[in-house]
Amino acid sequence: MYKIPTEFIDKFTHLLGEKHASELMSAYQENPKKGFRLNPLKYDYTNVKYNLDHKIPYIDNGYYGEISGNDSEWIGGYVYSQDPSAMYPATIADIKPGEYVLDLCAAPGGKSTIIASKLKNEGVLVANEISSKRAKELRENLEKWGTSNVIITNESPERLVKKFKNLFDTIIVDAPCSGEGMFRKSDDAIKYWSQEYVLTCQARQQNILNCAVDMLKNNGKLVYSTCTYSPEEDEQIVSWLMKEKNLKIQTIPKSQGISDGHPEWTIEKFNDIKKAARFWLQDKIGEGQFAALLKKETAQCINSNLDMITSPSKKIRSNIKNRIQVISKDDFKLINDILHQFNLPLYLSKQLDRAINKNNHIVIPALSDEKLKSLHVISNGIELGILKKNRFEPSHQLVYILAQVKQNNVYNITNESDFKKYLHGETLQVEHHITYGYVLVAFEHHIFSFGKIGKDSILKNYYPKGLRR
Numbered sequence: 001m002y003k004i005p006t007e008f009i010d011k012f013t014h015l016l017g018e019k020h021a022s023e024l025m026s027a028y029q030e031n032p033k034k035g036f037r038l039n040p041l042k043y044d045y046t047n048v049k050y051n052l053d054h055k056i057p058y059i060d061n062g063y064y065g066e067i068s069g070n071d072s073e074w075i076g077g078y079v080y081s082q083d084p085s086a087m088y089p090a091t092i093a094d095i096k097p098g099e100y101v102l103d104l105c106a107a108p109g110g111k112s113t114i115i116a117s118k119l120k121n122e123g124v125l126v127a128n129e130i131s132s133k134r135a136k137e138l139r140e141n142l143e144k145w146g147t148s149n150v151i152i153t154n155e156s157p158e159r160l161v162k163k164f165k166n167l168f169d170t171i172i173v174d175a176p177c178s179g180e181g182m183f184r185k186s187d188d189a190i191k192y193w194s195q196e197y198v199l200t201c202q203a204r205q206q207n208i209l210n211c212a213v214d215m216l217k218n219n220g221k222l223v224y225s226t227c228t229y230s231p232e233e234d235e236q237i238v239s240w241l242m243k244e245k246n247l248k249i250q251t252i253p254k255s256q257g258i259s260d261g262h263p264e265w266t267i268e269k270f271n272d273i274k275k276a277a278r279f280w281l282q283d284k285i286g287e288g289q290f291a292a293l294l295k296k297e298t299a300q301c302i303n304s305n306l307d308m309i310t311s312p313s314k315k316i317r318s319n320i321k322n323r324i325q326v327i328s329k330d331d332f333k334l335i336n337d338i339l340h341q342f343n344l345p346l347y348l349s350k351q352l353d354r355a356i357n358k359n360n361h362i363v364i365p366a367l368s369d370e371k372l373k374s375l376h377v378i379s380n381g382i383e384l385g386i387l388k389k390n391r392f393e394p395s396h397q398l399v400y401i402l403a404q405v406k407q408n409n410v411y412n413i414t415n416e417s418d419f420k421k422y423l424h425g426e427t428l429q430v431e432h433h434i435t436y437g438y439v440l441v442a443f444e445h446h447i448f449s450f451g452k453i454g455k456d457s458i459l460k461n462y463y464p465k466g467l468r469r
């Protein structure tokens, strides 16, 4: 571990006093606290090999413990590894199915996977990430989670706000920060720390939040969180949101070990800043975290552009029709023949008539393409598969969605060595299998791929090349 900068130690000794600062500095020398969450969107999701005795109190399906990236649970998207404190911010807005939610700084997807679990495939989640490299990881994690109602964008907040004024019920800004709560996990966070960097982060956070507030609808909820301790990036930002943006801070549930915010670390000293939450390392419940919930209460009723998004005008509708190929009767039969070899989640069956053909990719969009025009959209809703000469090939994304309901057409790999071979891209010799054609492939009952069994009893490998290991 890198040496913690003296300037940082002095700053927190001044803020916390000798005793608490020294407790914090000692806690930096201990091992990070680990946690994981099970995925309630999957069928039989508690059927995992982990010890579930140590529940994290504030989060559904969250547990203290460690998982491995080689586990079938991880590979199939049945579990997500996450710092226990980092699970907290996405729980405080009490998101309900059907809401329009924006996760503005979303990669790698820790908060977005919680939001998707809460939306239960109803409503819309826009998961945005400014870095294109990190946006790819976000997509992989959200697909594995089995999300159907998500739009992944790779955009700056400034460009998003032009499209999405006054639209969202809830926005999460899990802001880029100086990472003082991550010193145990990341040497880079220590290496890059300086007071100047804290102030750079503060300015960036204000820019992001300026856009976020404009994208919230009246009465909308804003979650602001960081994994840092500096008041400049935490309480002072919340104070600025209250004073300059007129947002109202809300009471949030705090289980044992979660501390209050510090009004005395701001100029305005609003007593309500106490409603914010802090996770101190010395309280041993997770890594460092700050979170606050605020509400936008504007006097006048602002028209949201939600209507335009959900039901495009006649003119727009006809433009969309011109650009998107209608699925022909024959193609629809090809698609249906494959899909109906599996059990479909009810919401998917109900939406099949919304499927469109975009350059032979069969997609059920979460939002109309017209509204997303000019944004860099990485994915929008569900891709069911691709039409190739007189056949339909189901997409890998569909695997994770089908895993939400009980499936019968599954080939269960029975030993770890074959599991590894399949992940590597090899074919397998199957025994005693009566079905031919597409099957879902599982290990330890965790579905993670499609495969295709031929008359020669060979299971052809459909695990995507980009994921093979």
Ligand SMILES: C[S@@+](CC[C@H](N)C(=O)[O-])C[C@H]1O[C@@H](n2cnc3c(N)ncnc32)[C@H](O)[C@@H]1O
Binding pocket: 086, 104, 105, 106, 107, 108, 109, 110, 111, 112, 129, 130, 131, 134, 156, 157, 174, 175, 176, 177, 204, 208
């Ligand atoms: C703390 S991380 C987000 C973690 C994520 N919410 C999760 O739970 O997995 C902050 C993210 O903000 C992104 N970011 C950096 N600068 C940004 C900016 N100016 N606007 C929006 N996002 C930015 C970073 O690329 C990073 O992925």
